[in-house]
């Protein structure tokens with residue numbers, strides 16, 4: 652893969668940015684990487700590790716002369732960052748983001764970008780529960796989807812370059828409308844996180860989650876829930892606050908289905924339970940056949956948790 656951009660600037664140096672940096676270097680997708688993070692501790696780590704070629708103290712400095720600017724901060728921080736970098740962007744550059752929600756990020760960022768700057772929002776469907784500049788790894792996006800959600804009027808060349816950049820990092824790229832993105836991701840990612848947070852909260856309420864016996868003998872399902880429920884609180888707070896409509900719609904349906912299963916159990920309707928579980932089993936098999944059940948990430952990688960988005 653050959654170079655796609657001359658200078659790429661990362662705002663926020665956490666899991667996603669550091670993974671993109673490693674993946675971008677692996678494929679030689681840019682000549683130079685500039686990065687910045689809000690906390691001095693993260694910037695110091697990035698300098699010590701040589702994560703970027705240049706680490707600047709401010710976002711305004713980082714974006715100067717950058718051909719691609721990647722916003723890798725929590726969804727709720729996108730607007731503040733966009734307002735800071737807007738006046739410093741190179742004319743003709745591309746700004747993208749990796750936020751887990753798209754409609755709210757577009758509304759927050761677009762007004763701050765000057766004319767002639769191309770905004771191409773995107774979302775890699777890959778991650779772990781870890782955060783910070785040492786949690787990233789080059790393989791994170793391999794064979795995973797990145798959804799790109801440009802406006803119909805967005806410069807085609809800018810979109811094609813960003814698509815090539817993501818493909819160079821190992822991802823499969825697809826295009827989607829922002830509202831549809833937010834609904835699909837509510838089903839496939841956001842609601843499952845909410846359910847995992849709730850289930851672990853319920854266990855904690857029972858006063859047993861800290862009981863070593865419960866941890867020791869916990870079934871794989873609960874262990875998976877605790878992994879998901881260990882995800883960054885700031886990131887997920889911002890996801891739900893910025894994807895309210897889809898949250899309300901999917902949560903409403905979830906509660907209806909749960910109550911229907913509750914009723915089936917209470918009334919002893921085994922047929923309903925069996926046919927429901929048969930249907931969901933087929934969905935799981937479909938995911939595996941489509942090759943989307945990649946192995947669990949290596950959780951021992953890097954330091955992780957050095958800094959969450961609130962840090």
Ligand SMILES: NC(=O)c1ccc[n+]([C@@H]2O[C@H](COP(=O)([O-])OP(=O)(O)OC[C@H]3O[C@@H](n4cnc5c(N)ncnc54)[C@H](O)[C@@H]3O)[C@@H](O)[C@H]2O)c1
Nearest residue numbers: 663664665666667689724726728750751778782783959960
């Ligand atoms: N973690 C995942 O699984 C995942 C997957 C896909 C997309 N995303 C999205 O990627 C973005 C970054 O997530 P991450 O997992 O890399 O987070 P992270 O916590 O690892 O890193 C976030 C970075 O943003 C900086 N930051 C936090 N608050 C800030 C603020 N108010 N102003 C400026 N900088 C601030 C932090 O200093 C840190 O460098 C989020 O928008 C998230 O929704 C995350």
Ligand SMILES: O=C(O)C(=O)C[C@]1(C(=O)O)C=C[C@@H](O)C=C1
Nearest residue numbers: 751775776777778779780839840
């Ligand atoms: O694997 C995980 O830990 C994740 O939660 C990653 C995950 C997901 O739900 O799949 C989380 C949020 C994103 O925006 C994209 C990916």
